[in-house]
Amino acid sequence: MLFEVEKMEPRQIYNLLIGLVAPRPIALVTSMNEQGQMNAAPFSAYNYLCTDPPVVGLGVTDKPGGVFVPKDTARNIRRGGQFVVNVVTEDLAKAMNVCATDFPADVSELEMAGLATAPSSVVKVPRIRQAHAALECVEHATIEIGRSRIVLGRVVAMFVEDEFIDPKGPYIKAEELHAIGRMNGLGSYVRTRDAFLNMPRIPYEEWKAGRRE
Numbered sequence: 358m359l360f361e362v363e364k365m366e367p368r369q370i371y372n373l374l375i376g377l378v379a380p381r382p383i384a385l386v387t388s389m390n391e392q393g394q395m396n397a398a399p400f401s402a403y404n405y406l407c408t409d410p411p412v413v414g415l416g417v418t419d420k421p422g423g424v425f426v427p428k429d430t431a432r433n434i435r436r437g438g439q440f441v442v443n444v445v446t447e448d449l450a451k452a453m454n455v456c457a458t459d460f461p462a463d464v465s466e467l468e469m470a471g472l473a474t475a476p477s478s479v480v481k482v483p484r485i486r487q488a489h490a491a492l493e494c495v496e497h498a499t500i501e502i503g504r505s506r507i508v509l510g511r512v513v514a515m516f517v518e519d520e521f522i523d524p525k526g527p528y529i530k531a532e533e534l535h536a537i538g539r540m541n542g543l544g545s546y547v548r549t550r551d552a553f554l555n556m557p558r559i560p561y562e563e564w565k566a567g568r569r570e
């Protein structure tokens with residue numbers, strides 16, 4: 358089946374695209390408004406974009422409805438210039454999902470999800486205490502595209518619990534962190550527990566010598 362995007366409704370495009378660009382990492386983003394109130398919401402339009410300098414990107418669609426109103430996360434980042442990406446692991450999956458509920462403005466998602474905060478080291482926005490890893494970010498730019506905003510954040514500090522660090526690289530012990538990924542808009546996720554495929558790259562010299570895997 359061929360889908361002609363120009364003839365489709367945004368919702369239909371969304372449904373297909375988030376099933377095709379998958380699995381995706383999930384950023385549980387903490388941000389703060391001018392009164393210091395915390396906000397937490399998950400975003401899977403998320404990835405690192407470059408490492409020198411270290412920049413991550415978030416795609417934040419405006420609130421539903423015909424008006425151009427940014428979600429609280431995009432708004433807070435624009436006003437305060439800072440946010441934290443808390444890495445979503447299996448043990449945080451249910452709490453992450455609670456944070457995506459559209460609670461009234463005076464209800465704290467973190468409280469509803471049973472999550473606590475811990476101070477960050479560089480930015481003033483706290484991280485989530487239960488998260489095993491977090492990226493502290495300062496806003497590099499927010500690009501408005503139609504009804505969406507692409508937030509580029511420069512990573513200024515990375516918190517990782519010691520047990521997940523292999524000091525040799527340093528690398529992340531990904532087999533032990535148990536990050537999860539989002540698969541589509543129907544509530545499907547993937548676990549990464551016991552799901553690893555190890556496939557080192559083949560140097561050209563070894564390819565020439567006959568190595569094929």
Ligand SMILES: Cc1cc2nc3c(=O)[nH]c(=O)nc-3n(C[C@H](O)[C@H](O)[C@H](O)COP(=O)(O)O)c2cc1C
Nearest residue numbers: 398399400401402416417418428429430457458539
């Ligand atoms: C796993 C998951 C991933 C999501 N990814 C995105 C995303 O990439 N962009 C987006 O605009 N909304 C995304 N959402 C929806 C937001 O989390 C939701 O609209 C949230 O209420 C926004 O909160 P805020 O207004 O406090 O920023 C996602 C929801 C879930 C459950």
